[in-house]
Amino acid sequence: MTDIKEAQRTIPFPHGGIVVLVGPSNSGKTTLLGRLAAEGVLLETEIVSSDAYRIMVGDVEFLDWKGRPREEADIIYHDYQQLSNLAFEAMNTVVSMRSRLGRLTVVDATHLQPEYRRKYIDLAAACDVPCVAWVLDIPEQTLLARDKDREQPRGRARVKSQYSQFKRSMRGLREEGFDFVYMLKEPEAVQFVRRENPLLADIGAGIDVIGDIHGCYDEMLELLGELGYAADESGLYRHPEGRTLVSVGDVMSRGPKSLDTISFWKRHCDAGIARMTDSNHGWKIARYLSGRNVTLSHGDEKFAEELGRYAQKNGIDAAAALKEELRQFLLAAPSHLVMCRDGVRRLVVTHAGIRDEYIGRQSRRIQDFCRYGDTDGTDRTGAPVRREWYTGHESGELIVWGHDPRPYPEVVNNTINIDQGAVFGGSLTAYRYPEQQFVSVKAQRDYALDPDSPLIRWERGRLSPPNLSRLVNGYSVFTDAYGELSVRGDYVKAAIDSVSHFTVPLEELVYIPPTMSPTPAVSADEAYLEHPQEAFDYFRSQGVTTMVAEKKHMGSRAVLLLFRDEQAAVSYVGRPTLGTIYTRTGRAFFDRETELQVLARLNADLVQADYFNKYNTELLLLDAEIIPWNLKARELIATQYAHVAEAAELDREQLLHKLQQAEAAGRDVSGWVQEMEAKLHNARVFREAFQQYCWDVSGLDGVRIAPFHTLAHSGQSFFDHSHVWHMEHAGLLAGISPLFMETEYRVISSQADEADVIRWWEDITEDGHEGIVIKPDRFISRNGKHMIQPAIKVRGRKYLHIIYGIDYLQPDNLKRLKQRKTGKKERHALMECALSVESVNRFIRREPLDRVHECVLAALALESDPVDPRL
Amino acid sequence: MHLIIRASGAGAGMLSHLLAKNPNNLYDRTEKDARVRIVFISSSEEETEAVIYVTPDPVELVKGDSQAHNDITQYINDREFVTSSLFCTYIRGALGTALNGKPKEAYVPWVKEPLQLELSFGPVASNLPDRTVEELFTALGYEVSIERGDAEYSFDLKTRSSARYIRLNGRQTLQTALQQLFVLIPALDDYKHYYISDDEVDKIRRYGAGWLEQHPQRGLILRRTLRFAGAIRQYEEAAAKELRSAAEMPASASAAEVPVPGVSNGPAEEELKEPRVRLNDLRYAAIARTVEELAAKASIVDFGSGEGKLSARLSTVPGVREIKAVEPSAASQLRALDRFAKLEGRAGTVMPEPVTGSLFYFDESLRGKDVMILCEVIEHIEEYRLDRVMDNILREYSPKTLIVTTPNKDYNAVYGMEEEQIRHNDHRFEWGREAFSAWCGRWARNYGYTAELTGIGELSEAFGYPTQMAVFKKGEHL
Numbered sequence A: 001m002t003d004i005k006e007a008q009r010t011i012p013f014p015h016g017g018i019v020v021l022v023g024p025s026n027s028g029k030t031t032l033l034g035r036l037a038a039e040g041v042l043l044e045t046e047i048v049s050s051d052a053y054r055i056m057v058g059d060v061e062f063l064d065w066k067g068r069p070r071e072e073a074d075i076i077y078h079d080y081q082q083l084s085n086l087a088f089e090a091m092n093t094v095v096s097m098r099s100r101l102g103r104l105t106v107v108d109a110t111h112l113q114p115e116y117r118r119k120y121i122d123l124a125a126a127c128d129v130p131c132v133a134w135v136l137d138i139p140e141q142t143l144l145a146r147d148k149d150r151e152q153p154r155g156r157a158r159v160k161s162q163y164s165q166f167k168r169s170m171r172g173l174r175e176e177g178f179d180f181v182y183m184l185k186e187p188e189a190v191q192f193v194r195r196e197n198p199l200l201a202d203i204g205a206g207i208d209v210i211g212d213i214h215g216c217y218d219e220m221l222e223l224l225g226e227l228g229y230a231a232d233e234s235g236l237y238r239h240p241e242g243r244t245l246v247s248v249g250d251v252m253s254r255g256p257k258s259l260d261t262i263s264f265w266k267r268h269c270d271a272g273i274a275r276m277t278d279s280n281h282g283w284k285i286a287r288y289l290s291g292r293n294v295t296l297s298h299g300d301e302k303f304a305e306e307l308g309r310y311a312q313k314n315g316i317d318a319a320a321a322l323k324e325e326l327r328q329f330l331l332a333a334p335s336h337l338v339m340c341r342d343g344v345r346r347l348v349v350t351h352a353g354i355r356d357e358y359i360g361r362q363s364r365r366i367q368d369f370c371r372y373g374d375t376d377g378t379d380r381t382g383a384p385v386r387r388e389w390y391t392g393h394e395s396g397e398l399i400v401w402g403h404d405p406r407p408y409p410e411v412v413n414n415t416i417n418i419d420q421g422a423v424f425g426g427s428l429t430a431y432r433y434p435e436q437q438f439v440s441v442k443a444q445r446d447y448a449l450d451p452d453s454p455l456i457r458w459e460r461g462r463l464s465p466p467n468l469s470r471l472v473n474g475y476s477v478f479t480d481a482y483g484e485l486s487v488r489g490d491y492v493k494a495a496i497d498s499v500s501h502f503t504v505p506l507e508e509l510v511y512i513p514p515t516m517s518p519t520p521a522v523s524a525d526e527a528y529l530e531h532p533q534e535a536f537d538y539f540r541s542q543g544v545t546t547m548v549a550e551k552k553h554m555g556s557r558a559v560l561l562l563f564r565d566e567q568a569a570v571s572y573v574g575r576p577t578l579g580t581i582y583t584r585t586g587r588a589f590f591d592r593e594t595e596l597q598v599l600a601r602l603n604a605d606l607v608q609a610d611y612f613n614k615y616n617t618e619l620l621l622l623d624a625e626i627i628p629w630n631l632k633a634r635e636l637i638a639t640q641y642a643h644v645a646e647a648a649e650l651d652r653e654q655l656l657h658k659l660q661q662a663e664a665a666g667r668d669v670s671g672w673v674q675e676m677e678a679k680l681h682n683a684r685v686f687r688e689a690f691q692q693y694c695w696d697v698s699g700l701d702g703v704r705i706a707p708f709h710t711l712a713h714s715g716q717s718f719f720d721h722s723h724v725w726h727m728e729h730a731g732l733l734a735g736i737s738p739l740f741m742e743t744e745y746r747v748i749s750s751q752a753d754e755a756d757v758i759r760w761w762e763d764i765t766e767d768g769h770e771g772i773v774i775k776p777d778r779f780i781s782r783n784g785k786h787m788i789q790p791a792i793k794v795r796g797r798k799y800l801h802i803i804y805g806i807d808y809l810q811p812d813n814l815k816r817l818k819q820r821k822t823g824k825k826e827r828h829a830l831m832e833c834a835l836s837v838e839s840v841n842r843f844i845r846r847e848p849l850d851r852v853h854e855c856v857l858a859a860l861a862l863e864s865d866p867v868d869p870r871l
Numbered sequence B: 001m002h003l004i005i006r007a008s009g010a011g012a013g014m015l016s017h018l019l020a021k022n023p024n025n026l027y028d029r030t031e032k033d034a035r036v037r038i039v040f041i042s043s044s045e046e047e048t049e050a051v052i053y054v055t056p057d058p059v060e061l062v063k064g065d066s067q068a069h070n071d072i073t074q075y076i077n078d079r080e081f082v083t084s085s086l087f088c089t090y091i092r093g094a095l096g097t098a099l100n101g102k103p104k105e106a107y108v109p110w111v112k113e114p115l116q117l118e119l120s121f122g123p124v125a126s127n128l129p130d131r132t133v134e135e136l137f138t139a140l141g142y143e144v145s146i147e148r149g150d151a152e153y154s155f156d157l158k159t160r161s162s163a164r165y166i167r168l169n170g171r172q173t174l175q176t177a178l179q180q181l182f183v184l185i186p187a188l189d190d191y192k193h194y195y196i197s198d199d200e201v202d203k204i205r206r207y208g209a210g211w212l213e214q215h216p217q218r219g220l221i222l223r224r225t226l227r228f229a230g231a232i233r234q235y236e237e238a239a240a241k242e243l244r245s246a247a248e249m250p251a252s253a254s255a256a257e258v259p260v261p262g263v264s265n266g267p268a269e270e271e272l273k274e275p276r277v278r279l280n281d282l283r284y285a286a287i288a289r290t291v292e293e294l295a296a297k298a299s300i301v302d303f304g305s306g307e308g309k310l311s312a313r314l315s316t317v318p319g320v321r322e323i324k325a326v327e328p329s330a331a332s333q334l335r336a337l338d339r340f341a342k343l344e345g346r347a348g349t350v351m352p353e354p355v356t357g358s359l360f361y362f363d364e365s366l367r368g369k370d371v372m373i374l375c376e377v378i379e380h381i382e383e384y385r386l387d388r389v390m391d392n393i394l395r396e397y398s399p400k401t402l403i404v405t406t407p408n409k410d411y412n413a414v415y416g417m418e419e420e421q422i423r424h425n426d427h428r429f430e431w432g433r434e435a436f437s438a439w440c441g442r443w444a445r446n447y448g449y450t451a452e453l454t455g456i457g458e459l460s461e462a463f464g465y466p467t468q469m470a471v472f473k474k475g476e477h478l
Helices: A029-039 A050-058 A070-100 A114-126 A140-148 A156-173 A217-227 A258-270 A280-289 A300-314 A316-331 A364-372 A454-462 A489-501 A532-541 A566-573 A592-608 A630-664 A670-691 A723-736 A751-766 A811-817 A823-844 A849-864 B012-019 B085-092 B096-100 B105-111 B130-138 B174-188 B198-208 B218-226 B229-247 B276-293 B309-314 B330-341 B383-397 B409-413 B433-447
Strands: A003-005 A010-013 A017-022 A047-049 A104-108 A131-136 A180-184 A191-194 A200-202 A207-210 A244-247 A274-276 A336-341 A344-350 A398-401 A410-412 A415-417 A427-433 A437-442 A474-479 A483-488 A547-552 A556-563 A579-582 A619-627 A704-713 A745-748 A771-776 A792-795 B002-008 B027-031 B034-043 B047-056 B115-124 B143-148 B164-172 B299-303 B322-326 B353-355 B371-375 B401-407 B449-456 B467-474
Touching: A017 A029, A017 A070, A017 A114, A029 A047, A029 A104, A047 A050, A047 A070, A050 A070, A050 A104, A070 A104, A070 A114, A114 A131, A114 A156, A131 A156, A140 A156, A207 A217, A207 A344, A217 A258, A217 A427, A217 A437, A258 A274, A258 A300, A258 A316, A280 A300, A280 A316, A280 A364, A300 A316, A398 A427, A474 A489, A474 A823, A474 A849, A483 A489, A483 A823, A483 A849, A489 A849, A489 B330, A532 A547, A532 A751, A532 A771, A532 A792, A547 A723, A547 A751, A556 A566, A556 A592, A556 A630, A556 A704, A566 A619, A579 A592, A592 A723, A619 A630, A630 A670, A630 B002, A630 B034, A630 B047, A630 B115, A704 A723, A704 A823, A723 A745, A745 A751, A751 A771, A823 A849, B002 B012, B002 B174, B012 B034, B012 B047, B012 B096, B012 B105, B012 B115, B012 B174, B034 B085, B047 B085, B085 B174, B096 B174, B115 B174, B130 B143, B130 B164, B130 B174, B130 B218, B164 B174, B174 B198, B174 B218, B198 B218, B198 B229, B218 B229, B276 B309, B276 B371, B276 B401, B276 B449, B276 B467, B299 B309, B309 B322, B309 B330, B330 B353, B371 B383, B383 B433, B401 B409, B433 B449, B433 B467
Parallel strands: A003 A180, A010 A191, A017 A104, A017 A131, A047 A104, A131 A180, A200 A336, A207 A244, A244 A274, A344 A398, A398 A415, B299 B322, B299 B371, B322 B353, B371 B401
Antiparallel strands: A207 A427, A336 A344, A410 A415, A427 A437, A474 A483, A547 A745, A547 A771, A556 A579, A556 A619, A619 A704, A771 A792, B002 B047, B002 B115, B027 B034, B034 B047, B115 B164, B143 B164, B401 B467, B449 B467
16 A cells, blocks of 8 residues: 655544654654644644643653753763653553544644654554654754754754664665655645544435446346436436435445446445445455456456457557556545434445444455355365354444345344345345345345355255254344343243244244233223233323224234245245144144145135235234134133133132021021122123133134234234224234134224223223233334333223133222232243344344244243233 | 031940030131031931031132142132042041040940941042942942032033942041041042152051052052052051061062153153153164264254153264254253253263254254154154255255154054044144155255155064164265
8 A cells, every 4th residue: 555655735544543754853743733733723732742741751851961961961862862762651651542543633743753753663563553654854954954943953964864863764664564654845834634433424315325236237237227216418327315325335246247236336336426435346356457467367357258248349558548447546546434413323335244433434344244254164164254244233323234145134232234245146235224224125136156155055954953052051032123132041941942842843833923012001091900001001101192992802822923825934944844833832723634724725715815816925913813712722621711600609608608508597697698698799790791701612613813913924024003003904814714703893082082992992891802002103112212012902801801810809908909919920021022033023124033033932932931920 | 618427326426525526516727828627417326317527718729729820720629629638638637536536435436336337438539440449449449439520511522420429338447538538539539739748658558457458449549549659669668567577578679660650751751652661762772773884973863852762862872972962842841951950971871952942843853963853753843844944954044964753654554543643632733654755856956965764663564664764965066
């Protein structure tokens, strides 16, 4: 990078880094800096001078030993040396601190010895900032003349000696490792300008970051069209709102139209409407174009072939001109870009990765890192392993990168990978900011035809068994909705046991229905334990204005993963199947025979309705309630609910009979008789209550599936859709198959709506229905930074008999039951909701099994953590 | 929960005196968060009838019951209604005088006087069949009638109620009758509410005096009341001592023979459709022999090690230095830990290391071992999941030797099983010799192993061995 220029009219400052002045005493360093400070080019704080530090440390700038007896001169000289050393030490500490912050620092000292200069070169390299030398080359005569006019002249001998030292050390200066060396013969004639950090740019009207294009020019134009860019009369693609296009690099090589693509980016960057970062292929091609001896491989040879064809068609000269243009363009590409809003870094675009401390700086090391990522490790075959640099990202900017293709954009730890392997037959992705949206275009075909392409490798390894050691002793999961959440080893082990023995295969376990809290506050009404009013109050207090109330079916929770056909399942779950239906704990919902029947019926109905084509999806993932209750819970009902009902009734009938006899015999037991009558009534209400939810089914007749969340189609989850949409979609599904049923719901946006829903709730629960679920209109809602409950259940007064016991409404029972605490349940509801959303999104993005499974296993682990089961 | 005592005929009027209750008053006390009430329906010389009933506090009842904590049905709890040890605890105070046979001086002679009694109690929640319930009381000279609750539901749920009501008729002293109920009500019930303490053993001895030792169902009663082997042993020792001192007979050694219910049917235990115990031992022996003969056997992975029997068996094989017993179930692992602890310090024995894991996960620490064993494991995995499991084992773990055992379906004929029957409910499949051989051949070819097939157990000419064993060895050329 060393480039020596003669003094010229204008000299730019680096935006950050170290400027080392080199020149003997009296060469005008301090004068020059004083002028720049006065002109406002430099801040006073950007200048550090050894003279100033000598004063700061030792109160004097100079100790004069001239004309002293030798013994005295020796001592004074020694003192001066000591003062100088300590002053430099203090100054260099400050230079180092400033460099670590990426600030500009100009060091005002003579720097006549190479070893002094070396210090700053090393320091700058360690801090990844540039180091520049300004050499004040002033004739000896001028120096001597100026010394005479000084307050404290250094003396003729000393000036002469410094001058010859200066001249000597000039010879090797150019090879010392400065990024730039400027020779200033007449500093007063030179203009100095402050340069902006070239890596920084304003987000402006918004930006669209495009993933690795690799010569997929047609797909790129298609994508630009989707993004709303259109060619103007000069052929430049502009967005009507003035958005900026940004490329993560690797626009060429491997694919069919590298030259068109890179020329496109050059023209748009030149026009100031696009930016492109450096990249591994870009750097390789730049070196090739510079005539370096590089071996072209990994598709770079295709670029050379295109150039060859260009030369044949347009002639050698045109080709040479093009090569030179492209060379300069590629060499000028910044290692990364930092997009700011209001001067604050928001988004970083880099090709292969970046460390937090590199953001906004430039150095060889940073350029390498941004081109290749963290390449320290190698795998068993000696191939480099990309280390997960993004796990260390903490500084808050969103980092968008490419380089390492994966089938769907991967959002990890505030970093987003948007290389979806277009050239390998994947897709070309754009990430829109600040909208935070992905737009993508499928590749027309696999151009690279690499049997070991990253996408193929990804797919091959995608379903490999999850790594146990990372999970078994507890771990944390980063979720978009909740951030990081941790699960304890004990609970994880219990979940691993469950997954190893009882659940459907891991590959098919993609969503665990989150638990749901009842109203955080119990009913203020003496006659109720739960009431919708408290749910409304909760959501209103969290700033929710629109809610949806859905009828809660008393059945068994079920997750349905349904595929278009058996073959469609293979790439998702690794085996041909029409789907899976499992319970909230991940176990098969039906016996195998029944499941096959249900799946076949649903599939036939969905295909008949052309569902999969209409929605262009390979799969349908549903969260549902399957009724009747006895379908799944018959054993539980018989051994618990019915058994208790029978025992209670038997007990109370016998006792009532005997107490009536006692009363007839003249005992004073009328109070006891009345009490027993009421209790017998309670027992009968209880017995009636659970029978409401049960009926006989024969085959599939009588089985009803009520979906209330349409979780996902292929490539898309619906967590961003309103609950009204989910309800409407459930209605649509009910029209498709008689196995599906609609769920009643109400939208609440006013006091009147609330009153209406309370009446509705009273009606249906008095009828014996379980109750309702109240949700904010969006899946994930927040109050400020905090996620709020995604749903609150309000169970009916009658239904709660089967939860809180036959006599729960007796005033003294109810009073104590109202002391319940829902804190832990609410916390679990939030965490499980975040995990369930996360696991579905990862599954839909076709992330590796262990990435999906870590969410599912964490949700199962949370379920092993005991919470009051009545809530 | 209630008990109705009706005395009739001669001495019936003594009932209230023996209970030390004034029949004209209502008895209403609170005992341990439960309301205990007694009312007399009649009290004449010919007939006296007392109703004793308890109303526990349903909210207090489930507090502090940590085991039931995670069960939603805890509040839907029959404990509030059925007669159980809890019931006996609640009414012990109210019936203390009668139980201890210590009425007022004037009525002491009546303590030893049998009365014509009708004892009605319930509801009873018991898994014992009616026949056994009847036997428990007919052996004591009662006539027994059993009623059941109402099992009519709007949908098909059950054929009869699980709540029973028991009525006994017989001549018995009130004290003995109550003592019998205080032993047999908890014995009938499926659940005990407290830990079995020394007091409990003592109580059974006191209440059982004079009738329990001769009861034909003595063993059953002890098992169901004391529940734990230690307590039963303690009871037996005390009984034997008494017997000895009474008849100067030598002590019997039967104490340790008492079966311990509730411990023998762990989830890993197979059903006894085959002579399981012997075959298990034979399998372990065959695997141990195979391992012994291997050149490389220093490190062993026992997958699905369950309670650690095979790992313990292999721990003494010379040349073995490391055994990883991999098992996902924490309950099984705890039992394995007990088993392994007994090996500690024995010469020439390697302590197996319990590892949480299963075939559906990848565990770096199991790579490249000498021997990996899947003993009766694969048949518990859905057939369609086996491919990925085997890929994981042979490609990633890549053991020098892999030993797989699985039932031989052909052999089921020898057990007289139907074609579609399987040996264990959790078996997802069972393979005949041909199927297993083809499967082994395929995997051996895929990953450059040799596969040698043998059998374990008693050979049948027509059907082969009951258990099939395959020994895969990594090809020398690889």
